[in-house]
Amino acid sequence: MPLKKWLDRNEVRVAARSDVGISRSENEDAFGHFTNRADGAAPEYLFVVADGMGGHENGKEASQTAVRVVRDTFFGTPSESVEERLRRSLQEANQRVFALSDDEADVRRAGTTCTALAFVAGELYLAHVGDSRAYRIG
Numbered sequence: 001m002p003l004k005k006w007l008d009r010n011e012v013r014v015a016a017r018s019d020v021g022i023s024r025s026e027n028e029d030a031f032g033h034f035t036n037r038a039d040g041a042a043p044e045y046l047f048v049v050a051d052g053m054g055g056h057e058n059g060k061e062a063s064q065t066a067v068r069v070v071r072d073t074f075f076g077t078p079s080e081s082v083e084e085r086l087r088r089s090l091q092e093a094n095q096r097v098f099a100l101s102d103d104e105a106d107v108r109r110a111g112t113t114c115t116a117l118a119f120v121a122g123e124l125y126l127a128h129v130g131d132s133r134a135y136r137i138g
Helices: 003-009 059-076 082-103
Strands: 029-036 044-051 114-120 123-129
Touching (some): 059 114, 082 114, 082 123
16 A cells, blocks of 8 residues: 555554663664644654764764754745755754854764654655665565
């Protein structure tokens, strides 16, 4: 069954789990799933995963910042195309994470990967930066 027909009849359910792994003492992953339900319009779904870079002192702050900025930027300008919103979202997240390293003396060397998936009007859109992966199954 096509994804759009399935979603027309079903609710989107999300599960997420993260693990610190075997070589780190702190989990530096961040993720979020967000829905924007505009007045009478079909909902837009956004899923974001960010993996803070363990070799950097502040991967956790970087990944949390990336998820928050991608969400805020993506939903902040609904009149733009989905592709443009995703592109701008990751660019803005990159600038904000870079600023963490540059501006705050106690936050140095912040870095993260970021993968974002938007589901809008029956279409899937993917944006990705870094060495994490996104898989299409099925």
